[in-house]
Amino acid sequence: MRFFLRLLLILSLALPLGAPLLAQGKDDGQPSGAISVEDSATQDAAIAVRIRDILAELEGYGDVTVTVNSGIVTLRGTALQAADIARLNVIVARVEGVVAIKNQVTESTDVVERLNPAVDRFKERMTQMVAYLPLAAVALAAFVAVTFAGMLLAKMKQPWDRLAPNAFIADIYRTVLRLVFVVGGVVLALDILGATALLSTILGAAGIVGLAIGFAVKDTVENFIASIMLSIRQPFRPNDSIEIDGDEGVVIRLTSRATILLSYDGNHIRIPNSTVFKSRIVNYSTNPERRFTFDLGVAPDTDLTRAIALAREVLEALPFVLAAPSPNVWIEHVGDSTIVLRLAAWIDQRQSGLLAARTEAIKQVIAGFTAAGIQLPEPTYRLLTRSVEATAEIAQPTDKNPEIPAKMPHVAATAEQELEQFVTEERQDATSEDLLREHGPTE
Helix, strand or coil: HHHHHHHHHEEEEEEEHHHHHHHHHHHHCCCCCCCCHHHHHHHHHHHHHHHHHHHHHHHCCCCCCEEEEEEEEEEEECCCCHHHHHHHHHHHHCCCCEEEEEEEEEECCCCHHHHHHHHHHHHHHHHHHHHHHHHHHHHHHHHHHHHHHHHHHCCCCHHHHHHCHHHHHHHHHHHHHHHHHHHHHHHHHHHCCCHHHHHHHHHHHHHHHHHHHHHHHHHHHHHHHHHHHHHHHHCCCCCCEEEEEEEEEEEEEEEEEEEEECCCCEEEEEEEHHHHHHHHHEEEHHHHHHHHEEEEEEEECCCCCHHHHHHHHHCCCCCCCCCCCCCCHHHHECCCCCEEEEEEEEEEEECCCCHHHHHHHHHHHHHHHHHCCCCCCCCCCEEECCEEEECCCCCCCCCCCCCCCCCCCCCCHHHHHHHHHHHHHHHHHCCCHHCCCCCCCCC
């Protein structure tokens, strides 16, 4: 009897301990990764709680509801922006245990809900602006101080006029200095405000705008650069007689936009500096000595050796003709009823006028030829018939040499001097706009 009682006591104690072992043996027989119904529900609840906690910390998801069933998350409600709706998928997908996502959230059309965040942001920014006012005042004061210092330094006349070759370049130096100080003031102000990163954006935008403006005003920029180069190189001076691209005249002034000439007819010729810089420039005033030429025809039967010698002798006797380089005469071409001689002589432009000297030389050579019996060409016709031959009579030259007048006329450059005086008076009316210097270096 006692034996049976002891056996029952042992079995009663062994049954509670053996039940877990039996259950464990049954679990080991199940496939790995299987979740019981109770554990799945618990996991879904945990996922839902985790997602709700995350959305509660983020702004804009207050109306979003979350339900989870077998790892499938369903999102319902409204959001303010489409970007917020798309971001929900990224947030929920990162939660452990999520199998799939059903995003049924729509964009809110409630005016009040959409305006409230904007109003809140505006209030926040106004509060920040008020808090930044003292710092902004300090930054503004620093900008004004730096800019004002640059303006004062640019107004100083002595160093810039000494460094620059002319007043135009000096003004460019001053403008560049002002710009440097303004940019420095902006950098200092942004550094005080802690917004130096904004400077790169501003400079990038300014570069793009400058490039667009440069293409739009390409001709103006080219003209401005040409003005700088001409004012430095100075290929001509005031009162110089020049030719630019077929236009002849006397230089009045060089401005920042154009070169002004006074034509020999009294008209003003305005040539853009970009054209002047790229064109062929003939300066007749650089060398004081200048040659004039003219053609003179003689009859075909003229003694050419004697005519050439006489023409050279007459030119050498003129007081305004220079001895060196000496005058020269040659045969230019032979026509039907004439032989053309070309005569050349040199004068000093500072003492004699070119047109007046050329006119007087022609007069004296013609007078010498007439005195020597050298005929100027006239149309000659010879008629041949069966009984009569008629020819035009040609005067025969005399054998004796003509007498050259003892006192030859003197030709002064009065016309050129009057024109130079006229140009000088015009230059005095606008001296500040002129980039040329009387005694400046030239090319």
